Amino acid sequence: KSYNSAGFPGGKLSTATPGPLLTSLTSEFPEVEAAAQITKASILVHSGKFRAFEDGIYATPQIFEVFSFEVLSGNPQRALVDPGSIVLTQSMAERLYGDKKALGQTLTVTQAGDHYDGNMPMTVSAVIADPPPTSHIHFDYMISPESSPDLRHYRDRWDSNNYLTYVALRPESDATVFEAGLQALTDRYLADTESYRRNPGRDDLFQTQALTDIHLYSRVNHEFGPNGNILYVYLFSAIAVLILMVACINYINLATARSVTRAREVGVRKALGGQRLNLALQFICEGIVYSFLATLLAACAVQILQPGFNNLTGAAINFEIFSASPIPILLLFSSFIVGILASCYPAFYISGFQPVSVLKGVFRHKGNKVQLRNLLVIVQFTATTALLIGTLVIQQQLHYIQNTDTGVDREHIISIAVKDTAVYHKYAALKETLERHPQIDLVTLSRSDPTGVNSATPFRNWKGATEGQQLLVNRSSIHDDFVDLFGLEIVAGRDLSTEFSSDRTSGILINETFQRELGWETAVGEQFDFFGKTFTIVGVVKDFNFHSLHRAVGPLALFVGDGWWSFNRMLVKVEFSNVDQTISYLRQVMQDFSPNYPLDYYFLDDAFDQMYKTEMQLGQLFSYFTIISLFIAALGLLGLSAFIVQQRTKEIGIRKVLGATLTDILMLLSKDFTRLVFIAFLIGMPLAYYFMDHWLQEFAFRISIGPATFLAAGVGILLVTWLTVSIQSLRVAVANPVDALQDE
Numbered sequence: 001k002s003y004n005s006a007g008f009p010g011g012k013l014s015t016a017t018p019g020p021l022l023t024s025l026t027s028e029f030p031e032v033e034a035a036a037q038i039t040k041a042s043i044l045v046h047s048g049k050f051r052a053f054e055d056g057i058y059a060t061p062q063i064f065e066v067f068s069f070e071v072l073s074g075n076p077q078r079a080l081v082d083p084g085s086i087v088l089t090q091s092m093a094e095r096l097y098g099d100k101k102a103l104g105q106t107l108t109v110t111q112a113g114d115h116y117d118g119n120m121p122m123t124v125s126a127v128i129a130d131p132p133p134t135s136h137i138h139f140d141y142m143i144s145p146e147s148s149p150d151l152r153h154y155r156d157r158w159d160s161n162n163y164l165t166y167v168a169l170r171p172e173s174d175a176t177v178f179e180a181g182l183q184a185l186t187d188r189y190l191a192d193t194e195s196y197r198r199n200p201g202r203d204d205l206f207q208t209q210a211l212t213d214i215h216l217y218s219r220v221n222h223e224f225g226p227n228g229n230i231l232y233v234y235l236f237s238a239i240a241v242l243i244l245m246v247a248c249i250n251y252i253n254l255a256t257a258r259s260v261t262r263a264r265e266v267g268v269r270k271a272l273g274g275q276r277l278n279l280a281l282q283f284i285c286e287g288i289v290y291s292f293l294a295t296l297l298a299a300c301a302v303q304i305l306q307p308g309f310n311n312l313t314g315a316a317i318n319f320e321i322f323s324a325s326p327i328p329i330l331l332l333f334s335s336f337i338v339g340i341l342a343s344c345y346p347a348f349y350i351s352g353f354q355p356v357s358v359l360k361g362v363f364r365h366k367g368n369k370v371q372l373r374n375l376l377v378i379v380q381f382t383a384t385t386a387l388l389i390g391t392l393v394i395q396q397q398l399h400y401i402q403n404t405d406t407g408v409d410r411e412h413i414i415s416i417a418v419k420d421t422a423v424y425h426k427y428a429a430l431k432e433t434l435e436r437h438p439q440i441d442l443v444t445l446s447r448s449d450p451t452g453v454n455s456a457t458p459f460r461n462w463k464g465a466t467e468g469q470q471l472l473v474n475r476s477s478i479h480d481d482f483v484d485l486f487g488l489e490i491v492a493g494r495d496l497s498t499e500f501s502s503d504r505t506s507g508i509l510i511n512e513t514f515q516r517e518l519g520w521e522t523a524v525g526e527q528f529d530f531f532g533k534t535f536t537i538v539g540v541v542k543d544f545n546f547h548s549l550h551r552a553v554g555p556l557a558l559f560v561g562d563g564w565w566s567f568n569r570m571l572v573k574v575e576f577s578n579v580d581q582t583i584s585y586l587r588q589v590m591q592d593f594s595p596n597y598p599l600d601y602y603f604l605d606d607a608f609d610q611m612y613k614t615e616m617q618l619g620q621l622f623s624y625f626t627i628i629s630l631f632i633a634a635l636g637l638l639g640l641s642a643f644i645v646q647q648r649t650k651e652i653g654i655r656k657v658l659g660a661t662l663t664d665i666l667m668l669l670s671k672d673f674t675r676l677v678f679i680a681f682l683i684g685m686p687l688a689y690y691f692m693d694h695w696l697q698e699f700a701f702r703i704s705i706g707p708a709t710f711l712a713a714g715v716g717i718l719l720v721t722w723l724t725v726s727i728q729s730l731r732v733a734v735a736n737p738v739d740a741l742q743d744e
Contacts, residue, residue, distance in 0.1 A: 013207065014221040016161035019145075019154060021206070022060060024185060025165070031173030034065035037163035039151070040224070041143060044419070044597060047096050047107035053419075053600055054092065056141035058148055066168045073103045074126025080144040085125035087142040093127050102127050110596060111148065120147065133316030136214055137224050158189045164224060166211070175208060182206040222454075232618065239625050242383040246629055248342040249376045250636030251287070254643075255346035256373060266350060279351035287343020288336060295335035313617050377640070377673075378680045381717065384633045385684030386691070387626040389713045393692040393705055394619045400703050401612055407544025408450050409487035410604040412579075414586070415449055416570040417600040422593060424567060427479075430593050439575040439582040445479035445567040450486050451608050453546040453556065462528050464519045471517050474546065474554055475531060477561030483509075483541065485573050493524035493539030496560055500538075504560050508535035512543045514555035530557060545701070548611040552700040571604075634724045637673065641728045645669060669729040670722055677721045681714050688713075 017037075025035040041056045063069075064076035071079075072090060079087050086107070093102035105124045122143070131138055145151040145163075154160040169178060186205045209218060216230040266279060302309075302319055310317055319327070423430065424445070431443045448454050459471040482488075483495045491512065496503050508530070515523045523537045535557075543553045561567050574582045587599045609616075645652075652665055660668075689705055696702040 014161070015164050015224070016222055017163050017165045017206070018158045018161050019151070019163055020156055020158055020189065021165055021185070022062075022163075024189070025167060026062075029178065029181060031170050031178050032167055033170045034062055034168045035165065036060050036062040036066040037145070037165050038063065038137065038224075039145070039163050041139075041141075041148075042419075044110035045096075045107060045141070046110070047105070050096055051598060053417075053598065054140045056139045056143060057137065058145045058151060059087075059142045060145060063142065066166050069131070070129035072127045072129060073101075074124075076126060079126035080142060082123075082125070083144055083146040084121060084123055085144060085147075086122040087126045087128060088124055089128055089130045089140050091130050092140040093124070109143070122147070136211060167208070175210075179206075179208045182208070229614070232614075236621070239387065239622075242387070243625065243629050243632065244338065246380050246383055246632050246636075248338065249380045250632060250639075251290075251342040252345055253373050253376050253636055254639045255343070256349055267354075276348075276351045280347040283347035283350060284340060284343045287347070288339030291335040291339030291342065292332075295331055299331065312620060314613070373640075374672075374676055377637070377676045378683070380633050380636065381677050381680035381721075382684040382687070384626070384629045385681050385713060385717055386688040387622070387629050388716060389685065389688035389709060390692050391619070391622045391626045392709050392713055393688075393696070393703075394615070394622050396703050396709065397696065397699065398612070398615060398619050400701075401549055401615070402609075404549070404701065406451070406549075407488070407542060408546075409485075410451060410608055412574050412576050413485070413604040414572045414574060414583075414601050415604050415607065416572065416586070416590070418445070418567050418570050419600070420594040420597045423570065424563075426593055430589070433589055433593075434572060434586070437582065437585050439578055439585075441573040441575065442481050442485040443570065443572050444481040444485050445561070446482055446569050446571060447476040447478070447561065447566055448546075449569060449571070449604060449607060450476075450488075450544065450546055451548075451604065451611070457531050459528075459530055459555070462518055463526070471514075471555050473514065473530070473557050475557045475559070476546075477566040478509075478558050479560065479567065482558070482571075485571060486544075488544060489542040490539050491542050492522075493537070495539055496558065498560060502536070503538060505562075506534060506536050507538045507560060509539050509541050509558040510537055511541050511553070511556040513553050514557065515540055517555050531559075535559065549701040550699050630720060634720055637721065637724045638727065641669070641673065641725045644672075645728045645731070666726060666729050670725045673721055673725050674718065677717055681717060685710050685713075 019037065022035055022037050025032050036059065038057045038059045041058050042053055043056070045052060045054045059080060061077075061080040063080065064071070069076075074087070079085060086109070088096070088102055096102065096107065097105060102124050103126070107122050107124070108119050109122055110119050145155070151162060154162055167178075169175060183206065190205060209220070214223070214227065216228050216233065218227055266274075269279060270276075299319075306317065306319055309315070418424065427445065434440050434443045453474045453476045455476065456472050456474045459473045460469065478496065480496075480498050483490065490509075496507050496509055498504055500507065510523060520526060523540055525537065527534055527536050529535075541556075541558070545553060546556060547554075572586065583601075586601070590597075590599050648669070652660075652668075655665065655668070689710075692705060696705070
């Protein structure tokens with residue numbers, strides 16, 4: 001489904017630029033090697049029996065000079081010069097024509113806009129390879145902006161921002177100097193525009209951003225698509241290092257703890273003239289071999305699990321064990337380093353045994369060695385504790401997001417794309433027909449979904465404003481029943497209604513935040529100039545979240561649209577029962593009223609969940625990482641406890657002979673590990689709080705990290721510890737003490 005995305009994370013920067021900027025860049029800046037502009041297109045494509053909305057781009061002909069698309073057929077220099085030309089990706093060409101040659105074929109596109117609404121024939125002028133999954137932009141086709149009457153209408157206007165502009169600078173040029181030169185364009189071309197006159201003195205209207213920074217670092221409004229977050233890259237990298245560290249600590253602990261099994265080997269070899277360095281190198285080489293084998297197994301596991309991981313994260317990672325990329329070499333190098341780090345201390349520790357002592361059977365762990373092993377256990381469980389607390393916090397925040405009252409009733413609401421002028425012109429009859437169905441409660445129109453208002457306008461010069469004061473006001477046009485359909489609450493005045501002729505032309509609803517920002521105790525009845533018109537406030541609506549919970553509620557203005565172009569969505573509230581039957585009815589009715597357009601819809605609660613897709617993926621990944629870390633730590637604890645139980649077998653036998661109970665034995669063997677895990681918990685708790693509190697700051701609406709979270713994590717860690725240690729302890733605790741003491 002194509003969900004309506006707000007594309008408006010806040011701030012003042014936007015990717016949108018005016019059309020004439022392209023000509024200025026190529027003619028006035030010698031450091032510019034090539035420049036191109038694109039903007040999104042979602043039009044109806046039909047060819048033969050094929051009829052569907054497809055996502056593409058309007059692109060200027062220079063697009064092939066800026067980006068290195070692989071052209072499979074056609075001439076890229078001429079592909080987008082003619083208005084009636086269309087460039088298809090390989091996958092779309094196959095959908096349309098199968099095995100037939102696509103070049104030169106004719107298809108029809110249906111466009112709707114302020115200045116054109118109808119069908120237009122297009123000739124396939126080129127076929128290109130699909131943009132790779134890692135590309136910044138994704139599309140199914142390219143069309144020249146000259147093919148759009150709307151874009152042609154605004155082509156030469158500096159005050160109309162419709163395009164994303166991409167610039168390829170010459171290798172010897174300086175991007176900083178180029179950006180400084182852009183500021184001169186403001187006074188030269190924008191000084192006479194209304195927007196500039198309202199905010200004189202601005203000299204930063206045009207700024208640059210490196211293409212390689214967009215995906216992970218950009219938070220600019222109206223990006224081409226959703227971006228990643230460099231913080232999550234750092235976070236997952238840190239978790240990977242933590243898990244690797246936990247595994248290395250396991251190796252060190254178990255190697256040193258069970259060193260007694262190789263003590264005689266070391267003693268014999270030293271007695272025969274073996275050197276400590278040679279013995280140490282042998283043990284290090286063994287560790288490196290183990291690391292190489294583990295890396296090979298891990299690479300095979302990644303290969304097998306890769307499709308599931310990509311499906312979980314939405315990524316397109318293509319990991320090949322044997323490939324020309326540097327990844328296999330990096331893996332081999334990493335496994336070599338890890339093998340050395342994990343085996344270096346055990347190697348020199350074991351190789352340091354004195355042959356006379358070990359051959360006599362005198363072997364004891366020195367106190368400092370035991371303390372080091374305990375320290376490593378603490379470090380290991382500190383990392384695991386921090387991961388467990390992080391998982392609990394993320395899950396609580398996700399639960400809060402999914403269950404908090406946003407002020408909008410979004411349940412069982414279908415959002416339908418409006419791309420046909422007939423829907424608006426026949427809207428009264430369409431609304432009446434739909435609402436006759438027993439499973440349909442209400443129907444309305446709006447510019448945006450109430451969970452994704454994607455337009456905003458600077459607002460100045462209101463009564464009481466100081467000089468230069470400005471508000472960025474979110475706005476959306478609405479129709480009758482919008483407030484009722486979403487269960488919004490009017491706290492002052494009344495709702496908008498087309499039954500009032502004044503509401504059609506000048507009525508406006510504002511939210512509580514807008515009223516507070518204006519500084520007015522009473523807003524109803526007040527007038528102000530906004531969005532090029534004079535409005536009268538007829539009501540104040542209670543604040544509701546019209547963006548994600550990452551952002552605080554901002555000023556919002558709702559008004560009646562003055563034409564079909566004011567409405568992008570038709571919203572239908574349905575009953576929960578027989579949803580499939582209701583969808584079939586919707587499809588049939590829309591086919592009757594808009595026969596040339598297929599039904600394009602989604603459920604609003606699905607769109608709401610989509611806004612938090614990244615957080616949901618983060619929660620799942622954190623859970624998996626925590627389970628892996630806990631499993632590795634428990635595995636090491638199991639081996640360590642088995643060794644300690646073996647060392648204390650005779651002691652336990654004596655204690656049982658002297659009357660110790662099963663509980664006494666279990667407490668004896670568990671208390672040392674419990675103490676270490678408790679210390680790890682005390683260290684991991686503030687660390688987890690610091691990082692998770694920092695993560696929560698990204699949400700304007702968030703939970704508080706309470707004691708219950710830490711208590712649950714602590715109890716969970718202790719239970720795992722006791723269970724792991726008890727597995728080994730019970731075996732010795734229930735054994736006959738005679739067996740342990742018979743050789744004394």
